[in-house]
Amino acid sequence: xxxxxxxxxxxxxxxxxxxxxxxxxxxxxxxxxxxxxxxxxxxxxxxxxxxxxxxxxxxxxxxxxxxxxxxxxxxxxxxxxxxxxxxxxxxxxxxxxxxxxxxxxxxxxxxxxxxxxxxxxxxxxxxxxxxxxxxxxxxxxxxxxxxxxxxxxxxxxxxxxxxxxxxxxxxxxxxxxxxxxxxxxxxxxxxxxxxxxxxxxxxxxxxxxxxxxxxxxxxxxxxxxxxxxxxxxxxxxxxxxxxxxxxxxxxxxxxxxxxxxxxxxxxxxxxxxxxxxxxxxxxxxxxxxxxxxxxxxxxxxxxxxxxxxxxxxxxxxxxxxxxxxxxxxxxxxxxxxxxxxxxxxxxxxxxxxxxxxxxxxxxxxxxxxxxxxxxxxxxxxxxxxxxxxxxxxxxxxxxxxxxxxxxxxxxxxxxxxxxxxxxxxxxxxxxxxxxxxxxxxxxxxxxxxxxxxxxxxxxxxxxxxxxxxxxxxxxxxxxxxxxxxxxxxxxxxxxxxxxxxxxxxxxxxxxxxxxxxxxxxxxxx
Ligand code: XMP
Numbered sequence: 001x002x003x004x005x006x007x008x009x010x011x012x013x014x015x016x017x018x019x020x021x022x023x024x025x026x027x028x029x030x031x032x033x034x035x036x037x038x039x040x041x042x043x044x045x046x047x048x049x050x051x052x053x054x055x056x057x058x059x060x061x062x063x064x065x066x067x068x069x070x071x072x073x074x075x076x077x078x079x080x081x082x083x084x085x086x087x088x089x090x091x092x093x094x095x096x097x098x099x100x101x102x103x104x105x106x107x108x109x110x111x112x113x114x115x116x117x118x119x120x121x122x123x124x125x126x127x128x129x130x131x132x133x134x135x136x137x138x139x140x141x142x143x144x145x146x147x148x149x150x151x152x153x154x155x156x157x158x159x160x161x162x163x164x165x166x167x168x169x170x171x172x173x174x175x176x177x178x179x180x181x182x183x184x185x186x187x188x189x190x191x192x193x194x195x196x197x198x199x200x201x202x203x204x205x206x207x208x209x210x211x212x213x214x215x216x217x218x219x220x221x222x223x224x225x226x227x228x229x230x231x232x233x234x235x236x237x238x239x240x241x242x243x244x245x246x247x248x249x250x251x252x253x254x255x256x257x258x259x260x261x262x263x264x265x266x267x268x269x270x271x272x273x274x275x276x277x278x279x280x281x282x283x284x285x286x287x288x289x290x291x292x293x294x295x296x297x298x299x300x301x302x303x304x305x306x307x308x309x310x311x312x313x314x315x316x317x318x319x320x321x322x323x324x325x326x327x328x329x330x331x332x333x334x335x336x337x338x339x340x341x342x343x344x345x346x347x348x349x350x351x352x353x354x355x356x357x358x359x360x361x362x363x364x365x366x367x368x369x370x371x372x373x374x375x376x377x378x379x380x381x382x383x384x385x386x387x388x389x390x391x392x393x394x395x396x397x398x399x400x401x402x403x404x405x406x407x408x409x410x411x412x413x414x415x416x417x418x419x420x421x422x423x424x425x426x427x428x429x430x431x432x433x434x435x436x437x438x439x440x441x442x443x444x445x446x447x448x449x450x451x452x453x454x455x456x457x458x459x460x461x462x463x464x465x466x467x468x469x470x471x472x473x474x475x476x477x478x479x480x481x482x483x484x485x486x487x488x489x490x491x492x493x494x495x496x497x498x499x500x501x502x503x504x505x506x507x508x509x510x511x512x513x514x515x516x517x518x519x520x521x522x523x524x525x
Contacts, residue, residue: 199230
């Protein structure tokens with residue numbers, strides 16, 4: 001009888017499929033990344049749809065999905081951050097903009113009420129219907145019902161679409177509108193907790209109405225909800241995860257902090273703290289100190305400065321790829337540490353500076369220190385498919401996505417057409433153009449220093465337009481839940497605990513992707 005035959009099935013498995021520590025040690029001195037490994041499946045009673053993808057970046061900041069949109073100027077501004085939070089994740093607003101603009105972007109997310117049109121197009125009572133018709137024609141509005149407001153923004157009536165006709169063009173709005181006294185409105189307090197639920201109840205109660213006008217104590221119009229939006233959002237909500245919200249039901253959002261320095265090179269503490277104070281006034285949920293090299297005195301000082309001034313604020317800091325880097329940032333006051341040096345799809349750090357560690361080995365080393373220090377780990381960069389996210393989450397608490405989200409319609413930037421295909425710009429924050437726009441400090445350069453040429457550590461690129469963030473996240477999270485199902489993991493903590501790895505050869509990598517067939521695209525353009 002051979003030795004193998006004596007082994008029980010489970011000890012045979014554990015000899016071939018190794019848990020993280022044994023696996024990464026066994027592969028030394030080779031460092032590994034996503035495509036180098038595959039996960040072994042386990043007995044499962046978990047259906048993918050029942051796998052719980054919730055996670056936390058700190059005691060205070062909980063997410064429904066472990067996905068963060070990168071603080072890059074071609075990925076995250078308020079539109080992306082709103083879409084991320086509505087899907088249960090969080091967006092980090094980039095800092096390549098004036099500090100006051102970044103505060104405004106954060107405010108847009110925190111004040112976003114899904115379904116409520118906060119600045120509806122309105123008309124004045126003294127306009128003629130002819131003027132309203134001209135406005136609709138000129139601005140190509142697809143609707144013709146407008147709230148009527150006086151100069152102070154007080155709601156005085158509703159101009160219904162069925163009187164916005166050529167026949168009435170010489171009449172004044174005030175003569176044909178439904179006056180305020182005949183309108184049924186809703187107070188903003190009544191919708192504060194859950195606007196969609198409140199609007200749904202409103203439309204059920206008031207048969208035939210299809211606009212809910214929201215007013216404040218002074219009678220000012222605070223917003224408008226249409227019944228068709230409520231129906232669409234309710235239908236979407238069935239297939240979507242729960243949004244990530246703060247204790248006051250507002251969407252969560254984070255912002256990257258620029259390490260602003262004085263002319264003598266010292267951190268400009270006053271400017272930094274004033275800016276974080278303004279972000280706190282808008283109830284920011286997290287700040288990110290994002291640099292290419294986080295294990296440095298400068299980043300440590302910045303984290304300490306913010307942590308001492310705002311001890312309850314969640315601080316994300318990085319990037320590092322070593323256990324001592326994690327320990328250092330944790331001791332400075334960071335709650336979640338970003339891991340990744342050079343894996344990003346637009347990164348050239350490894351090419352330019354010759355440094356960096358393939359991402360999975362870096363995550364494993366960082367995760368061990370993070371566990372000892374009680375901080376979270378975020379895998380940042382290099383993720384190109386949902387399987388990479390599953391592998392990253394066997395070691396990390398969340399992932400940051402750049403390239404996978406840059407083609408979404410909510411990412412900043414114009415759509416361009418090249419040879420019949422649609423693209424959006426995606427550039428590294430260490431590319432020359434992004435550094436010139438402000439991010440030079442992230443890579444340890446001074447954009448005002450004309451005596452030295454900035455050395456780029458990133459490229460400028462294009463991403464094919466990929467539809468909505470909802471769709472992209474839906475597909476990615478579907479993949480994550482499949483992975484959890486294969487490993488019998490109900491929660492992400494189970495996934496981390498159960499993961500066992502094998503090394504994949506080049507032939508194994510070929511086998512892992514579709515091969516020896518001609519792929520037929522079923523995508524609708
Ligand atoms: P993905 O692969 O998701 O990576 O597109 C996004 C992450 O890449 C980092 N990043 C850079 N790294 N040079 C670098 O070496 C750059 O110019 C650059 N810009 C972004 C960043 O961590 C981001 O989240």
